[in-house]
Amino acid sequence: MSSDTVSSETVSSDTMKPENQSSEGSDKANSTARDFFFVRRPIVAIVISISLVIFGLVALKDLPVSMYPSVVPPEIQVNSTYAGADAVAVEQSVTTPLEQQINGVENAIYIRSINANDGTSSIRVSFQVGSDLDMSNVLVQNRVAQGEPSLPEEVKKFGVTVKKSLSFPLLLIALTSPNKTYDNNFLSNYALLNVNDELARINGVGQINLFGGIDYAMRIWIDPGRLSTLGVSVTEIADAIKNQNVVAPGGKIAAEPARPLALSLPMPCDFRAACKRQRSSPR
Numbered sequence: 001m002s003s004d005t006v007s008s009e010t011v012s013s014d015t016m017k018p019e020n021q022s023s024e025g026s027d028k029a030n031s032t033a034r035d036f037f038f039v040r041r042p043i044v045a046i047v048i049s050i051s052l053v054i055f056g057l058v059a060l061k062d063l064p065v066s067m068y069p070s071v072v073p074p075e076i077q078v079n080s081t082y083a084g085a086d087a088v089a090v091e092q093s094v095t096t097p098l099e100q101q102i103n104g105v106e107n108a109i110y111i112r113s114i115n116a117n118d119g120t121s122s123i124r125v126s127f128q129v130g131s132d133l134d135m136s137n138v139l140v141q142n143r144v145a146q147g148e149p150s151l152p153e154e155v156k157k158f159g160v161t162v163k164k165s166l167s168f169p170l171l172l173i174a175l176t177s178p179n180k181t182y183d184n185n186f187l188s189n190y191a192l193l194n195v196n197d198e199l200a201r202i203n204g205v206g207q208i209n210l211f212g213g214i215d216y217a218m219r220i221w222i223d224p225g226r227l228s229t230l231g232v233s234v235t236e237i238a239d240a241i242k243n244q245n246v247v248a249p250g251g252k253i254a255a256e257p258a259r260p261l262a263l264s265l266p267m268p269c270d271f272r273a274a275c276k277r278q279r280s281s282p283r
Contacts, residue, residue, distance in 0.1 A: 073109055074133045076140045077165035077207075078102070078123040080151075081158040087115040093152055094121045098160075101147035105139050107131045124165065133164050165207060173199075184212060 038045040078098060082090050095113050102111060102125055113123045127136045141162045148160060175187050175195065182190075188210060196208050220241070222234060 070129050072166075073126045073129050074131055074136060075165045076125045076127070076133075076137055076162065078121075078125070078140065078144055078160065078162050080121045080155050080160045082119045082121065082152060082155050083158070084154075085119045086117050090115045090119060090121050094155055095123060097150045098123060098144060098147045101143045102140060105136075105143055107136065137162060137164055163207065169209070188212060 080094050080098070082094050085093065091113075095115055098121075099111055099113060102108075102123065105125065107127045109126045109128055111123065111125050113121065115121050125136075125140055127133075144160055144162055148156065151160070173195075175191050177187060191210060196210065199205055199208055220237075222237065227233070227237075
C-alpha cells in the first residue's frame with residue numbers, strides 16, 4: 001500500500017504541472033490583450049485623450065495658481081553695489097566673499113553670479129524644486145550677514161539686498177520716444193521716477209528691473225599732478241564732496257521764534273562757594 005500511495009502522489013504532482021503552465025499562459029494572454037486594446041481600437045484612445053484635455057481645460061479656469069506643480073527651481077537674488085569699481089574688483093572684493101559664505105546653504109543646487117563694470121554684483125542662488133522660498137530667503141540672508149564684515153565700507157553704505165527672484169521675466173515693456181525727442185538717459189530716468197513705482201503697486205508684481213540707460217550723476221576727473229602740487233589726496237576730495245552734498249533745512253518763513261527755555265541745574269556746594277568768592281574778591 002505504501003508503494004501505491006507513493007505512486008499516486010507522483011501522478012498527482014505530474015498532473016498539476018500542466019495546470020500551472022496553463023494558468024501562466026492565460027495571464028500572459030490577458031496582459032497582452034490589455035496592452036493591445038488601445039492599439040487595436042485607436043478611436044477609443046482618441047476619445048479618452050480628448051476627454052482628458054477638455055476636463056483639464058475646464059479645471060484650469062478654476063484651479064488656483066498655488067495648486068500648479070513647481071517645475072522651476074526657486075531662486076534667491078543677492079544684489080550689491082561697489083561704486084567706482086570695475087568687474088574684476090567687484091568679483092574679488094564683493095562677490096567672492098559672499099559666495100564663500102553662501103556656498104553650502106541648505107537645499108541649494110548651484111550659484112551663479114554676474115559682475116558688471118558699473119560696480120554692481122548680482123548673485124543668484126537656485127534651490128531644489130519644492131523648497132520653501134521664504135525659508136530659503138532667511139537662510140541666504142543669514143549667510144550674507146556672516147560675510148558682510150569682510151566687505152568694503154562703500155558696499156556696506158549702499159547695502160546688500162536679499163530678495164526672492166525668478167529666473168526669467170514675465171513681462172517686458174519698452175519705453176520709446178516716437179519722434180526721437182528724448183534720449184535713452186532721459187527715458188531711463190523718467191521710467192525710474194514715474195513708471196517703476198506705479199508698476200510695483202500692482203498686486204502680484206514682485207520685482208522690476210530697469211534695463212538700459214544710466215542714472216543722472218556727477219563724475220569728477222582728478223588731475224594727479226595738480227593733487228601732488230597742492231598736497232591733497234583723493235580721500236580728502238571725496239570727504240569734501242560728501243560734506244558739501246548735504247541738504248540743510250532752511251527753517252520756516254514767518255514762523256514764531258522759539259520760546260526760551262528756563263533750565264534749573266543743581267550745582268554742588270563747592271562750585272557755589274567758588275562763585276561767591278569770585279564775586280566778593282576785589283577787581
